[in-house]
Each structure stands twice: as C-alpha cells, then as structure tokens.
Amino acid sequence: MARSRTSALSVAVALGCTAVAYNLSAAFVGSSPQLRGGPAVATGVGTDYLVRNGPKDADPPAVDTSKAAGATVDIEFKKRPFGIARYVPGAGGKGAVVRDVTQKSRYPGDPQGQAFVAGVQPDWVLKSVNGQDVSGVDFFVIMQMLDDEVMDPVTAMSLNLKASGVKTDLRNDGAERTQGEKFAITSDLDKVAVVDMPAKLVYQQM
Numbered sequence: 001m002a003r004s005r006t007s008a009l010s011v012a013v014a015l016g017c018t019a020v021a022y023n024l025s026a027a028f029v030g031s032s033p034q035l036r037g038g039p040a041v042a043t044g045v046g047t048d049y050l051v052r053n054g055p056k057d058a059d060p061p062a063v064d065t066s067k068a069a070g071a072t073v074d075i076e077f078k079k080r081p082f083g084i085a086r087y088v089p090g091a092g093g094k095g096a097v098v099r100d101v102t103q104k105s106r107y108p109g110d111p112q113g114q115a116f117v118a119g120v121q122p123d124w125v126l127k128s129v130n131g132q133d134v135s136g137v138d139f140f141v142i143m144q145m146l147d148d149e150v151m152d153p154v155t156a157m158s159l160n161l162k163a164s165g166v167k168t169d170l171r172n173d174g175a176e177r178t179q180g181e182k183f184a185i186t187s188d189l190d191k192v193a194v195v196d197m198p199a200k201l202v203y204q205q206m
Contacts, residue, residue: 046144065095068125070205083115089139096126124203144192
C-alpha cells in the first residue's frame, strides 16, 4: 500500500513539473501577450524597452535618423514577431535604428525569419510605418507602435505583472478589493495605437 501511494505521488509531481515547464515556454509579447496557459494581459512593449535590450558597449554612437539619405527598402511583415532582435534610438532619442537581426529562418514562413529573408541589415533606419514617417518620432513610441519583441518567459511574466498588477482579492471591512486595480502601472505609451498586420515598413540606409 505504501509503495502504491509513493508511486502515485511521484506521478503527480511529474505531471506538475511538466505543466510548469509548458507554461514557461518561450513567450512572445505582442498586442495581446500571454504566457502559454495563462490569461492574456495587455502590455506595452515600449515600456522599459532599453532596459531589456541595451544599450551595449559595442554599439556605435547614435545617428541623426532624419539625415538618412541612402537607398530605401520596402518590406511587408505578415505577422509578429518580425525578426528584428533589437532596435536602438537615434540621436536625442528620436527614430529607430536596426541593431540586431535574427540571423536565420527556421522553416518556410517563420515569422522570426522575415527580416533575415528580406535582407534587413544592422544600421538601417526605420523610415516609415504604414506610410507614417517615424524618423523623428520618439523611440519608445515607435516600439509601442510596432509592438514587436520576443522575450524570455521570466521577462515576459515580469512585464505582464508590471502592466496589470498582481490581482489578489483582499478583504477590508467586508469590501472586496482588487490589488491589480490599485497597483497596475500605466503610462502615456498605452495610448499609442499598435499597427495592424500586415504592416508595411520602409527602411533606409544612412
């Protein structure tokens, strides 16, 4: 009987670990980000983007994106993520410059391989989004518009909780209160409209 109980407990623990591992698989944070198995939470990719993605010591000096005068390349992204691993702001925090591109397409139609297949290169300036010139727009606003970032599960969970608050029912004098409503962090970036897919982006060489 004891051996049977031990076996049943082992199975239960194994199933629990499997569920946790499944829920913590790679998370993409987009217009309606969620960890697999968890509820969707509206978050802003523009929030703390540079905290998560640079700058790095090897990055060159910021450039004036409004002075880009090279050849332009039009790309239509069908879905998120686009495959731009990291953007950096231009001089004065205006505009966005490609810094890192995901250097592979894992399979035909891989969203994260779109930029690589289209030939996007580091140091290209993002000139326009769906016809809107963004070369002089605040960097964080652009990131919010694109709503495109692949995060590790822990970072994605942290951003989700930061945006929504940790919802916990609290009792105070018999009245139910939602902690998430009290402590949720919001910003003006939440008012920025996210571009619909497919999105037409124009990049320009310096």
